[in-house]
Amino acid sequence: MTASVSAEIVTVYRALDGGIHHARCGQRIALQGRRADELDFYCLTCAESVPLPLCVISRIPVAD
Numbered sequence: 001m002t003a004s005v006s007a008e009i010v011t012v013y014r015a016l017d018g019g020i021h022h023a024r025c026g027q028r029i030a031l032q033g034r035r036a037d038e039l040d041f042y043c044l045t046c047a048e049s050v051p052l053p054l055c056v057i058s059r060i061p062v063a064d
């Protein structure tokens with residue numbers, strides 16, 4: 001695992017409802033689109049795009 005992949009994972013977490021949330025603000029991020037090797041999420045609260053490589057999606061930690 002590269003350092004950049006680890007960094008991506010700490011920016012988000014998966015809630016018990018299955019939604020992906022932004023770690024910085026705790027709000028759910030919305031899926032905006034998909035590219036060849038990553039999904040583009042967007043946080044309305046931070047007004048910031050959050051691209052996540054596909055290899056990261058399955059490794060997102062679940063918050064309890």
Ligand SMILES: [Zn+2]
Nearest residue numbers: 022025043046
């Ligand atoms: Zn946010």
